[in-house]
Every structure is written in structure tokens, then in C-alpha cells.
Amino acid sequence: MTEIVVTGMGAISSIGLTIAENLYSLKHEISGIKKAKHFKSHYAGSLVFGEIDQSDESLLEELALKKGHGFTRTTLIAMKAFREAVSHAQLSPEDIASTRTAFISSSTVGGMCYTDDLYHDANMQGSPSEYVKNYEGSDHALQIVRFYGMKGITDVVNTACSSSANAIAIGARLLETGKVDRVIAGGSDCLAKFTVNGFNSLRILSEEPCKPFDTHREGLSLGEAAAYVVLERKADVSDPGKIQAVFSGFGICNDAFHPSATSDDARGPRMAMELALKRANLSPENIQYINAHGTGTPNNDLTESFAFSKLFKNVPAYSSTKSYVGHTLAAAGVLEAIYSILSIQNQEVYPSLRVEEPIADFSFQPTLRYTPEVAITHVLSNSFGFGGNCTSLIFSACI
Template structure:
């Protein structure tokens, strides 16, 4: 079977406008979760968010778009991360538009990020807004396809918080089966009243920055981000192209337990990790670091810890990088995949921030301080979504 490698990465989040800026914040333990400056809602004063430090107008100007009409914030941040990923991979315009290039993206809020416009347009209040054609979850991808004249396979996945992890998995399968020669995979989600109000109704939003795997965790912090990776077959690469990491395997399952919670016995998370290990031909002991799903909610952190205790004889170092950027919904899987690759490249572990008292029910705890000069060959990255969707990805150092 072909070896799938990552040749390009792009990311924009609350801790950086590029992958390099994200890396600096991870190493310096700088969190981007705070009161919002650009996002306005009834909860702006009471909640904190992982907000990207750019207004829509600033993003328009930096992207140098010919027209501003119909570009939602979801699309703007997606385009910024997309450009960085294809630039690092050195993809030509001919390669990007080739029928042999697939674009697999993801989003949960999509074009519904401008909830007020959506409400007015749906209820025929006044003249149609400039976004009346842009509310679909796939709009950001369709805009990118149009801008780059892409002709290959295009798909947009919404499996909640596992969306972009599944986009990477689907991209790998397309490469393995020979249907395409390269894949640009990832996702984009921005802050929106639609999602903030929805999560608030579940009573799982924290008024202070989240602290995953802490006994006194209060809930999650919502964030916004976009990120993409370029996947290619190693055998097809020119000698001059650099492989950033090997995509070793994935596991996808559904525990069919609850619309918004994982099962108490952690059967979904455990099975996803087991399937990923099997596909990668690895044993649990071969994993040196786990980038946990780690949302900071009572349910998730407990069940993920249960899954660790059942799968590993000795639980490897683990942490939740959501403590830096918040829960970025559909983007979480690919953003944390990039953080996992950075951990491999730099042989370092980024901690779970703000943990004062690790969950007491287990004989292990998350990494609490930035740890450089470690040895990492294989990283397991977890993404567990609403509806029971559980996905685990494994990335390995290139030999």
C-alpha cells in the first residue's frame, strides 16, 4: 500500500495567523482564549472565545480579493489557510486545477456564521443580503474551487467535531485507491451566534478559559480556525520535495450512544484508537504522544481518560491543545493534526494549560509544561464529535 505523506500545512487560529505563529504560541504556552473583540453576541461579556485577531475587513485587505461580495468569515479564513498549505507544498496552478487533485473540506456553521443576515433573509425581511446565496455549509469550499478553477473531486464533510479528521481520512483513501494524485484536506469554522447559542443551550460553555482534564473543569471554550494539509503519495514526490510527516493510519466509528455525549464505557473512543493502530500496524506502546480531543467538558474528559486506561498498559504523554485555541469545531481535527506534526518535527510536547488538579480517578495526568527535547516517532490525535462520531488519526516521523 502507498505511503501517504503530508507535504504542506496552513493554519490560522487565535494563537497565530500562520503555522509558524501557531508553533511559537504553542512553545511559549500562549493561549488565545479571551474576551472577543470582533465577535459580538449577547454572551460576549460573559463568555471567552478563541477568536482570530483579525476583523473581516482586515482579512479582506490581507487576502487582496477583487470583490468583497459574498465572502463570509468562514470563507475568508479558509482561503488564508488554503493559500499557506498549497504554497508550502509548492503546488502549481496547473496541479491545483488538475482533475487529479481532490479538495476535501469541512465545516459545521459554514455560511450561517452571519446569523442575523440568515434570519432576515429566511424571513424575507427587507432586501436580500449579499450573503443570501452563501449560507450552505459547502460555500467556503465552492468559493475556493471557483477562485482556483479546481476541476477534481470536491467534497465537504460535516460530522461535527470530527469533520476535518474525516476529511483527512477520506483524502488518504482517495490516494490509496489511485483515484487522485494529491489531496488538499481540512476545514474552516468561525465564531457565530448560531453555534454559541446552540452550545450554550447544552450548558457546556465555560465562563473562563477551558481547562481540559482538570477535576474542576467547567466546560469548553469555543474557538474559530481554518487549517489545511496537502497529502501526496511518497512514491510520486520529486527528490526536491520535503515530506513533513507520514499519515500512518486512521480509525473511524460511531458509538451510537447519545446525540451530544460519548458512552460511559468509552467504547467509541477506544474503538477509534484501536482501528487507527491496526491500520498503522502499530501497538499501543508505539505511541509516544496523544493529542487528546480534550474539550474540557465533564463527559468528554472522563470518557477519553477511561478509553486511555483500557487501551494502554502505560498511558503515554497526552495533552489537549484546545486549551490554547478553544474548540474549533469542524477545524479541530486538522488543526490538531498540524499540531501533532509540529510535535514530531520539533520533538516536543505542548501542555494542557491551566490544569491545577488533574482528574483524580486515574493514575495518569496530562502533560502540564512545555516539554522539548523528547523522542516522538508516532502521535495519536483524537477527534470525537456529536452524534457519536469518533475518529483517531496517527502521524509518524518520516524515515
């Protein structure tokens, strides 16, 4: 595998509007899961969410965009995270617009985040809303492409919760084959009635902030976020100081077991991790930390733990940072990839919050407190989506 490195990162989530703010919250065990302030829903009073603490109006003003031009919340948070990532990577306007720059993004709800407007527009009730042309899942990416005048390869992925992890993997393949010189990869999903109602129908939403890997876990907490990383070939990076981490490998598979659950024998999660290790030319004992998928649902946490027990002779430190931000759907893979890179850079592990009684079926347990001064060279980051989509990424220190 051609050595691929991360040269820029950008993120907005319920625990921070920038990478620096996210890092501060991770270090200080500050969760962003609470009652929603901006999201209007029938369930806003009974459920908690990982909501970004910034209104649409504030985002429009910060990004110097005009109201009335169809900028959905999915697009607004995507543009904010994208801007931080390209600035961090020191990309010029010419670099961003180059035909040698690819943009691979992802979303599950896309422009359907304004579900009420979608309903009225689809049923031709009253005058068309400003979003009538912006409901596609790819709209946020198209808006960014137009804003920056991008001319390179553009694609949008939807493989549910593994979407942005797959976007990163696709970006790496484009670099390996020499089709592009840099890739901006990630995803964006905001809270939406469409999503909340769908997950609520599955009865997997918790009324209290989620507690992944706890025996008494009751379900997941939905969150919203956008995040992007800039990928380049290491050989093309003239300034070593730009390199944030090495993207060592990835594994993608589908266990084809169930529309919304992983198999009891965890064959999908285990195979994804095995493929990532093989591609990175690493063995299980080389991994010092796992940023687990860890949704807080009964099925996921049990099967993921089972996969750990089968793959690792000694399970390394692991935790679910979804306990901070909730499940951010298409953005989860890239956001947790960034958190994995921060773990490497700062040599620290961010815990699974609110775990009072770890799952008793196994002899190991997640990290329960912020743990600094940990020697971390390789991190495995898991993203397992609906439909059996399983993806594992490995990030490594640049030595």
C-alpha cells in the same frame, strides 16, 4: 496501506495567523482564549472565545477580495489557510486546478456564520444581503474552487467535531485507490451566534478559559480556525525535503450512544484508537504522544481518560491543545493534526494549559508544561464529534 505523506500545511487560529505563529504560541504556552474583539454576540461580555485576531476587512484586503461579493468569515479564513498550505507544498496553479487534485473540506456552521443576515434573508426582511446565496455549509469550498479554477474531486464533510479528521481520512483513501495524485484536506469554522447559542443551550460552555483534564473543569471554550494539509503518495514525491510527516493510519467508528456525549465505557473512542493502530500496523506502546480530543467538558475528559486506561498499559504523554485555541469544531481535527506534526518535527510536547488539579480517577495525568527534547516517532490525534462520530489519526516521523 499505501504510504501517504503530508507535504504542506496551512493554519490560522487564535494563536497565530500562520503555521509559524501557531508554533511560537505553542512553544511559549500562549493561549488565544479571551474576550472577543470582533465577534458580536449577547454572550461576548460573559464568555471567552478562541477568536482569530484579524477582522473580516483585514482578511478581505490581504486576500485581495472585494467586499459585497458574499465572502463570509468562514470562507475568508479558509482561503487564507488554503493559500498557505498549497504554497508550503509548492503546488503550482496547474497542480491545484488539475483533475488529479482532490479538495476535501469540512465545516459545521458554513455560511450561517452571519446568523443575523440569515434571519433577515430567510424572513424576507428588507433587501437581500450580500450573503443570500452563501449560507450553505459547502460555500467556503465552492468559493475556493471557483477562485483557483479547481476541476478535481471536491467534497465537504460535516460529522461535527470529527469533520476535518474525516476529511483527511477520505483524502488518504482517494490516494490509496489511485483516483487522484494529491489531496488538499482540512476545514474551516468561525464563531457564530448560531453555534454559540446552540452550545450554550447544552450548558457546556465555560465562562473562563477551558482547562481540559482538570478535576474542576467547567466546560469548553469555543474557538474559530481554518487549517489544511496537502497529502500525496510518498512514492510520487520527488523531493524528500517536502515531506512533513507520514500519515500512518486512521480509525473511524460511531458508538451510537447519545447525540452529544460519549458512552461511559468509552467504546467509541477506544475503538477508533484501536482501528487507527491496526491500520498503521502499530501497537499501543509505539505511541509516544496523544493529542487528545480534550474538550474540557465533564463527560469527554472522563471518558477519554477511561479509554486511555483500557487501551494503554502505560499511558504515553498526552495533552489537549484546545486549551490554547478552544474547540474549533470542524477545523479541530486538522488543526490538531498539524500540531501533532509540529510535535514530531520539533520533538516536543505542548501542554494542557491551566490544569491545577488533574482528574483524580486515574494514576496518569496530562503534560502540564511545555516539554522539549522528547523522542517522538508516532502521535495519535483524537477527534470525537456529536452523534457518536469518533475518529483517530496517527502521524509518524518520516524515516
